[in-house]
Amino acid sequence: MDSHPATAHIPFKPALVIIDLQEDFCPPNGSLAVDGGRDIVPTINDLLELPFALKVATKDFHPPDHVSFASNHEAPNNQPFASVTKLANPNDPSDVREMRLWPIHCVQGTPGAELLPELHVDLVDHIIEKGQDKRVEMYSAFANIFEDPSVTESGLGEILKATAITHVYLVGLAMDYCVKWSAIDARKIGFVTYVVREGTRAVDPGDHGWGATQKELEKLGVPLISAVGPEVSRVRML
Template identity: 60%
Template sequence: MNNEYKPALLIVDFQEDFCPPNGALAVAEGRSIAPIINDLLRLPFVQKIATKDFHPPDHVSFASNHPEPHNKPFKSFVTIPNPNNIDETQISRLWPVHCVQGTPGAELIPELDISRVHMVIEKGQDARVEMYSAFEAPFRNPVVKEASTGLAQSLRNAGVTDVFVVGLAMDYCVRSTAIDAVAEGFKTYVIIEATKAVDPSEEGWGKTVKELESAGVSLVDLAGEELGKVRLAEDV
C-alpha cells in the first residue's frame, strides 16, 4: 500500500441496543447494513476499528437517572457541565437505559464479522458526560481526559491518513465521530449506504448531511472513487 495513503474503517456502535427487533434504542433498519459493513471489512484498510457505547448504570444520559418530571426518554433534555470546568456546558437529550456494561445490549451484533476487526474501542464509560464521538467527550475547555478513548493516537500510530465512518446512528454517534476525525487531522468520509439515522427525515438525516459537509466531512457511496481507491490498494 502507498505509504502516503493509509485508510481506516471506523464501525460505530453496531450494537444490539441500537438494532431491531429488541434494542432499547433501536435505529430503524439498523441491522440491515451488516452485509455492507462486512463487505467493507474485506477491503485492505490498515485499521478496522469497531466502537461500542459502554455505559455504567448511573450514566448521565439515562432518563431514569434524573428526577421527574424532566426525565422522559427522547423528550427531556439535561444541561451537563464539563466536570473540569462548570462554565462549559452541553445540552443533551435523555435516552432510555442502553448499552450498559456487561449486558447483552452492549454487545456488537453477531452478524458483524468481528474476525476482521483489529480493535474494539469502548466509549461513554465516564458517567458524568455524554459521549457520542468515538474520540472525545464534547467539551474542549478543557478536554475531559478521563473520557478520552485514545482512538486518535491509535490511528496515528498506524499512520492512518483517511478515515471512513459507518455504523449507527448517522445523526448522533456517526456524525460526532466523523466531525472529530476531521478535527484530529484525518481526511474523513461517511459511507451513505453503511449508516442509518434515528431520524431519517430532512430534520435528521438531511440536517446531519449539511453539518458534516460544513465540517469538512465527505459523504460518499459504495461505488464512488473514494472507496475505489481503497479497493485498488495493495492488501496489508
C-alpha cells in the same frame, strides 16, 4: 480519486471505523433501536473485506448510573427522547452543554451492549469501548462532549495516529449522533474523513436528522460517499 483535491498528494493509508453497531441500537429488541439498523451489516462486512490499514469497531459501554439515562434524572424532566437537560463539565462548571436524555442502553455486561453477531468481528483489529465515565455524554468515538481530555477520551485518535492513518471511513449508528460527532472529530484531528452512505442509518431519517447532518458534515469537509464510489474503489485497489 479523492474528494479532497487539496489532500490528494498525501499518502493514502485508510482506516475503517465502525461506530456502535450494537444490539441496543438495532431492531428487533434494542432499547434505542434505529430503524433499519441491522440492514447496514452486509455493506459493512463487504468493507471489512477490503485492505484497510486498520479496522476499528466502537461500542457504547455505559455504567448503569450513566448521566445520559433518563431514569437517572428526577421527574418531570426524565422522559427518554423528549427531555433535554444541562450538563456541566466535571472539571469546569462554567462549561455547560445541552444534552438529550435516552432510554437505558448499552450497559456494560448486558446483551444490549454486544456487537451484532452477524458483524464479521474477526476482521476487526481493535474494539474501543466508550462512554464509560458516568459523568459525561460521549457521542464521538474520540472524545466526550466537552472535548476535555482531563475527563475522558477513548484513545482512538492515538491508535489511528500510531498507525499513520491518513483517511478515515466511517459507518455505523447513528448517522445523526455518534457517526456525526465521530466524523467531526476525525476531520478536526486532521484525517481526510468520509461517511459511507449505505453503511449508516439515522435516528431521524428525515430532514431534521439525516438531511441536516449531511449538510453540516459537507460544510465541514466531510462528504457522504457511496460504497461503490471512487473513494472506496481506491481502497479496493491497494
